[in-house]
Amino acid sequence: MRTGDAVPLGEATRAWFLISLQTFGGPAGQISVMQHELVDRRRWIGQRRFLHALNYCMLLPGPEAQQLAIYTGWLLNGTRGGLIAGTLFVLPGMLALLALTALYLAAGSTNVVSGLFAGLAPAVIAIVVQAVQRVGRRALTHPGLVVLAVASFVALTAFGVPFPVVVLGAGFLGWLLGRWFPSLRRLGPEQDDEGPPPLVSDDALHVDLPSAGRTARIVALGLVVWFTPVVLAGALLGRDSVLVDQGLFFSGAAVVTFGGAYAVLAYVAQQAVEVYGWLAPGEMVRGLALAETTPGPLIMVVQFVGGVGAYRDPGPLDPWVAMLVGSLLVTWVTFVPCFLFILLGAPYVERLRRNQQLTAALTGITAAVVGVIASLAVYFALHTLFDATRIVGWGPLRLELPVLASWDPFAFALTGVALLLLLRLGWSPLRTLGLCAVVGLASAFVL
Template identity: 65%
Template sequence: MHPRGARPTQVVPLREATRAWFRISLQTFGGPAGQIAVMQRELVDERRWLGERRFLHALSYCMLLPGPEAQQLAVYAGWLLNGWLGGLVAGVLFVLPGLVALLGLSWLYVAQGDTVVVTGLFLGLAPAVVAVVLQAVLRIGGRALRHPALVALAVGAFLCLAVLDVPFPAVVLGAGLVGWLVGRRVPTLGAPPAPVASDAPPPLVPDDALHHAAPGWRRNIVVLAVGVVLWVTPVALAWALGDGRSVYTDQGVFFGGMALVTFGGAYAVLSYVAEAAVETYGWLGAGEMARGLALAESTPGPLIMVVQFVAFLGGHRDPGGLDPWLGAVVASLLVVWVTFLPSFLFIYLGAPYVERLRGSAGLTAALAGVTAAVVGVIANLALFFAVHTLFSDTRRVGRDHLGLELPVWSSWSWPAVLVAAVALVLVLRLRWSVLRTLGACALLGLALHLATT
């Protein structure tokens, strides 16, 4: 036991922890489930720095937060092992390989996107994303929709987005409120499935040796003030140097706000991002949004890194007074900054209150409502990608803000439909990994493009 008031910050040597986080960062393919599995294997099973119960305790807290839960889990685990510096190292390394890789792929797309090889590869990647997103609907729905009220919430969320044009944040907040209200009458609404027994070895580091911080309003004010200043300063500089509104301030404000409402993971918020980036701001086309997600799926790190691709294209096409390539890089880095910095703030600010949050039955029910709505949100994303990837023309049925965007059936693309069908078989029937499926479909798309040109 540590003496009263002691606050250990170096449970393991920081240099050793840094090497471990760098090793983890190179294996973070396959979305949050795969990323969490990599961390559990490295930290719990092999190095035994954390116990499995403590690891799942941290994961439960991260699931309550907006933003990429796997990256937040890395920050939380790094904080437990090495204090705030350990959390910073873990969180930065978690996204760094993906940032570098996606920056290079974005450059390749803009510079060489009209070549035969690149065009053929994207012919296969974009339709495959439809199958990947549909798989996410089925996987999350199977876990989350354990009650008829939750099924109704999922359907309602889909209709609100696809037909009624309700803003994404309103859908998320409304679902949380409904879940809380229903949970008062159905106490088991947010109850998780029964835990699976584990034979994980005991940790080498006992729980009471992990880093901790006493909660208090003074500490909270300092953490909040530092975090907010660091978060908004780049956007304020872009506003000042750009003499007002520009693509950089628009992206900084939009994606900074998005970071506060991204409950349910990347797939859930991408519907919101796609609608705004394509239809409101015009940073890229609808088909390009699917290609960007395919690139994010094929690189390490959180899937929400697709926002870097969106920012790169927007900055390149409307660079203001900068060189287009410099504008693209500046936009990319700015958006990554405003998207991921809140994750550090949420962990540093909220970690001391984890136990209180986990003990709230009302909060658990509200989270169940949000998760159910996420299923409907992702289904809307699947519809968006299918309409804009498998068909060349669309039409809107309805009027004003009441209607549904449907494809012009005669404009279907048989190569895209074929690739999407193959991808569905690979991920749903043969249970191939996302990365393996994308690779196979990219090669199929290249072969089809070469055969038809």
């Protein structure tokens, strides 16, 4: 068992803070940023170790990019590193969205934010396309894996196959491919064939040995930390408080959010509007626009739901106090489970890392990830480059197609610029996002 820091904790903390400021663009963009900072630039972790951690996170409910940050933070600096990495990953976005929610409630207008989003969305498309290119180049090392990636893309985009089914199916097919092609389950050195080996050796990474006692301690402590704020809200404000309803609802949502933020947002919107009345019809879209302009996981939009709902039904609290408490409570019950899942499961996943059959299955999942990211790129492109879409279906086939007459020339032009900056000129995601945000903000006052 290795228990020391693979890199100095202070240096790792500074790196995670830098990463936290660049986590725009949903999981694809966030994973791309971590790939660039941890694998390519700093070379703290090898490509295969990084993808092994990503494969596990893809199987969990919740935001996989934040869970990947917790996992890699744990590998580098143990439990402290995981807590620091996971917290910093969501902190800037939480603070930014809290301020934007307050601005929304106070002013009732999001014109400036809409302008920013008009600039950021094209940059997001470019970041996701770059992620498809980078991850695909490293993961699709065999024609069978290319076919699996394409099949995953088609299953998600054209047939609406649930995300967990795609992941499980990819794992099974990866296992089969491993039986037919032994090279797919070969465990080679912890490095990318195209680049130098990591500066931190594989043996220097932190790994806890799994045990029943450790598992019991983490489960008990995690559940107490997770539900204590909800219990306190019930004790102080009564069971009928909106804060208790929000704590229980979003605690449940946190363990069923398979398939990424977009897969669960429709359910959250329906419950928040039609069942609980926390939002008015159409407000979920405004909250999503606000969340898109902030760093961190897109599921952070639930913070907007909690803040607005608590503000409008504050009970004995001042509305602004209720908004603050509701925002923080919903954020807490949404993200604390991520720490529990990783700290509980990562030692077992690491123990199985050299299992060749598991390696083949996870190789299939990695190929599917390329298809998932590509489907996300299509989704962003449809809803950014066009103002309207239509659904076309034939039997099980269900395609979302753009209404060509609704194309947005500004979005098309800015997307082209962002692609040029990222893919041809080598700009960083943060620099590209900054320029596009300025252009979008200017467009709000000019166009």
